Amino acid sequence: MRKETRMINELISKIKKTGAPIVVGLDPMLKYIPEHLQKKAFEQYGENLKGAAEAVWLFNKEIIDNIYDLIPAVKPQIAMYEQFGIEGLAVFQRTVSYCKEKGLIVIGDVKRGDIGSTSEAYAIGHLGKVQIGSQSFRGFEEDFVTVNPYLGSDGVNPFIKVCKEEHKGIFVLVKTSNPSSGEFQDRMLQMEDGSSRPLYEIVGEHVAKWGEECMGDSYSNVGAVVGATYPEQGKILRRIMPKAFILVPGYGAQGGKGADLVHFFNADGLGAIVNSSRGIIAAYQQKEYAEYGAERFAEASRAAVLAMKEDIAGALGSR
């Protein structure tokens, strides 16, 4: 069993050990999964939800086996499993569990958020234990989850409560990587002193405040999601939330580059972890890694992780 510790401390220790502030997004889509794996899964379970879920599992397992020693963490995107119903979610759980066996920290990208006892049910289901009679059980068992802040503190506090009990953590959406993230997040708010500030800054301030309740040694167990595609905003948010680890999506396939990332990190070289999904798990489908072919897709993923690691280390080294 893993030692119960503040999860953010453990994440930092693994980042230092691997030298890679990198998280790989396990967001499988059938079109990424090589023909031979799909065929194998469909032959065993049929061309149906169970067969598709098995194909996802075979794909994930081979990738994990090829990259687990290079990185501190993975981030399975639950939507990609949920689309296959119960069968898909069973493979989500199997993936989480296998990653933990391999020593990886698992960030469940679930973007949940509700109020009161409902948010608590999500927190219990993904990070905690549910009480049944005299015993308690884990439904899913991620180490961190992503949380949507739109409902305010009522939605976030139940997660923090469970994080404290379980020594786990969350990343709250602040400024997301997508093109339309500004529609609401960038709106200018009227402040009491007559000035105006964008919504994402105010959400960032709440993250800093929530984080104070749930500190690790140097960083909080309450982190934030800020897209690589918005480096200027990242710079400001880094300052507003000095103790929050920033989970940075949008690297690679979404357009973010290593050089865009430097401002997400603190002077200690820590404070951010950069996600790449498609760019790693479907590397073999890109021109750069085409030589590997579909049979050696997981080796292509390993090569892509090594390249990403070098890109980020280079950008951080030259600042």
Next chain:
Amino acid sequence: MRKETRMINELISKIKKTGAPIVVGLDPMLKYIPEHLQKKAFEQYGENLKGAAEAVWLFNKEIIDNIYDLIPAVKPQIAMYEQFGIEGLAVFQRTVSYCKEKGLIVIGDVKRGDIGSTSEAYAIGHLGKVQIGSQSFRGFEEDFVTVNPYLGSDGVNPFIKVCKEEHKGIFVLVKTSNPSSGEFQDRMLQMEDGSSRPLYEIVGEHVAKWGEECMGDSYSNVGAVVGATYPEQGKILRRIMPKAFILVPGYGAQGGKGADLVHFFNADGLGAIVNSSRGIIAAYQQKEYAEYGAERFAEASRAAVLAMKEDIAGALGSR
């Protein structure tokens, strides 16, 4: 098979038929479930996740059997199932499926929201079909789901796309019923003309715009969530989104009363559907319905639905 029609038309037709603009929230917690049902489930499957999920199923089924003829729709809150992991989610699916057999419209309270292909995966998983080889399959199969707007149009449009294909609908969170909903939703935004308006109004305007793309006969398949606990805001939002059906949580246990609800409805007597969860499914635990006892809990739920129907009809009749 249900005739493929615009889902909002079907919801309106069922509201007219039952005379009840009411949705019952199937948000089971173990503490609501009578001892004798828990015992039965645990004896069969053990005091574990499967046993707890079975207790939820037995509880839901008896309530549904006792109220399905009175109401147009139910709203299972997926968090309450997700906390029991895969076993719980299997009972969520079983509940959705059973409610549809009974002729009820099912609003999945999932509050999902992500970007691009990820939001599309949620939409496909809950409202649509996933393509596997030459066939397509449904993971879950709600008629409507609730959606979180924080990520902007990139997060909502994939749901609208699936709604159009499948003749289904969504309710977008605009102003939620919880005490801290104002933390971000009520923030005053600076408008170009120098005026200022709260965020929830701007989100409401987006709902109206998104809804134009996906109209039924008189209302849109894109609705909104506005809490009963905020009647003044409801009045304004009713005007901003004239074609959006409003799903109104917060009635009963959260403090909203029939009289607070009149402004959520249009002059045609339509335009809103009011949710009660705990107030119905755990009615037997309230003083008012204590006479039923735990054995007849589902009859207490039926009595509570009838009382709620009368309260709302009275409030609407006297305006």
